[in-house]
Amino acid sequence: MNPVSYQRASSIDQAIQMAAGGRGRLLGGGTNLVDLMRKGVERPSSLVDVTTLSDAIEETSEGGLLIGAAARNSAVAAHLQIRSRYPMLARSILAGASAQIRNMATVGGNLMQRTRCLYFQDVAGARCNRRAPGSGCDAAGGFNRYHAIIGASPACIATHPSDMCVALAALDARIQVAGTRGARTIPIVDFHRLPGERPDLETEIEPGELIVAVEIPPPRFARSTYRKVRDRASYAFALVSVAAGLTVRAGRIEEIGIAFGGVAPKPWRAFKAETALRGGPATSQAFEAALADELADATPLPGNAFKIELAQRTLSAVLTELSGSDR
Ligand SMILES: Cc1cc2nc3c(=O)[nH]c(=O)nc-3n(C[C@H](O)[C@H](O)[C@H](O)COP(=O)(O)OP(=O)(O)OC[C@H]3O[C@@H](n4cnc5c(N)ncnc54)[C@H](O)[C@@H]3O)c2cc1C
CATH class of the missing domain: 3.30.43.10 (Uridine Diphospho-n-acetylenolpyruvylglucosamine Reductase, domain 2)
Structure with a gap:
């Protein structure tokens, strides 16, 4: 020890x-x-x-929210403003872990949590470039049901495990950090890194820096939600999850934000699909075509190829629900 x-x-x-x-x-x-x-x-x-640092959840002068990094996950999910104005965020947190773990877990820790890849956690028996750079990746030819279909590299195919971060990505959250060289703010879509040749470098945080707070801009969607598909109904990480927000007027999509969990080494903001959908009709054909475009570069493995169709079906179901076209 x-x-x-x-x-x-x-x-x-x-x-x-x-x-x-x-x-x-x-x-x-x-x-x-x-x-x-x-x-x-x-x-x-x-x-x-x-x-012991700030766990406050406060309204900003622009009408958004500022959440202290020490805020517990359960406090964020239960906060009245978050439940009413950012339902996808409350739902994403409640979809993760257990009540006891959410009572302990902090926002800063959730952002920085490490992959659940079995090979990453198996110090005695597995090769893992993320844990031991240069050692290899046993997941690629091993059990890769939970691994990435997009954004991975030959060095690492691990997924990012957080549910909360997927909603934060769709909401355009910004991460406030402080360190020996001062304070700065990093958009969440740039905060987690893709593995490339250096999977051990997981975030943009530098040595000597810490997360101080998370800023969420004012809500920009009429409706939003989070849906998580997993092997068990609770206490399991996502196979695929979707955080989505939508505003539809006269049948056309005015505003949209989409992020996926369980498919990539970082919360995957679906910018291509959003661009394809914005201004167009809110129909299931449009949703499916936009996601096909988003996942055109996917490189699934035999153990996780099912995630492509699962992502398509989950997104389509979520956007259909949000657009009200299922009624
Ligand atoms: C059984 C189990 C099931 C789970 N299921 C889910 C799930 O379904 N979905 C999900 O999203 N999560 C799940 N989790 C993960 C859980 O959400 C994380 O463990 C938790 O969010 C981490 O928060 P923490 O405060 O405990 O972090 P810690 O364990 O304290 O720290 C995690 C990392 O963050 C760093 N860190 C902490 N605070 C800061 C800071 N302010 N600035 C910079 N770095 C910091 C630490 O140094 C460490 O590297 C599960 C966990 C367990 C044990």
């Missing part, structure tokens, strides 16, 4: 200072990090507890 020191930060500056250098890790609710420490995937020498 590795000795680990524990410190609790009482301010952002103190957290930055405590985490600087060495093999320190920030500790949110610990629901992912502590699991990975038990498995030997993560071996920090020190933990800096950041659950």
Whole structure:
């Protein structure tokens, strides 16, 4: 067992200072990090507890919301403004994990949670470029039912596991970070990285930086929702999930936002499909054609080729529901 020191930060500056250098890790609710420490995937020498930082959920002057990184997932999902103005976000969080885990898990930790790829977690028996750069990827020729069909690389086909981040991607959230070189804001669509040749570099966060808050712009959809398809009805990660928002006027799509979970190494914002649909008719034929275009570059494997049709059917069902054309 590795000795680990524990410190609790009482301010952002103190957290930055405590985490600087060495093999320190920030500790949110610990629901992912502590699991990975038990498995030997993560071996920090020190933990800096950041659950003492802001967990406030406040309205911004532009009419959006600012959510402190230490806000618990359950508090975000239960917040009245989030439930009424951003239903896809509340639903995405409630589709994940269990009530007990959501009570512990923080927004910062959720954004930074690591892949559930079995080979990534198997320190003793599997090769994984994400965990041990240059070692290889056993998932490619192994059990890849849960893996990516788009955005992956020969080095890594792992998916990003978060439900919450899929909704944040469709909502154009922005991640506020602070570090030794100052503060900056990163659009969520740029926050998680595609693996390329460096799957070990998972986000744009640099050493010495931490997530401080998440900004959500004012709502831009008349209706929004989140749907998750999984092997079990609860307590399972997504095979495919869709976060979608839609405004339809006189049968034509005025505004649309779509993001997928379970199909890519990061929450997959379907920009191509959105562009194809915006201004056009809200029909199932249009939904299907737009997604075919979005997934034209997909490279499924024998174990996960079913996800293409599953993504098509899930998106079509969600947009049909939101457009009211199922009534
Ligand atoms: C059994 C089980 C089932 C689950 N099912 C789902 C599911 O269906 N859907 C889903 O989306 N999730 C699921 N999860 C994952 C869960 O959502 C995450 O474990 C949780 O969101 C992580 O939050 P945390 O605060 O506990 O993070 P921690 O475990 O504390 O930290 C995770 C990572 O984030 C970093 N970190 C923490 N705070 C910050 C910060 N402020 N700035 C920068 N880095 C930070 C840590 O250093 C660490 O690398 C499941 C987890 C378990 C254990």
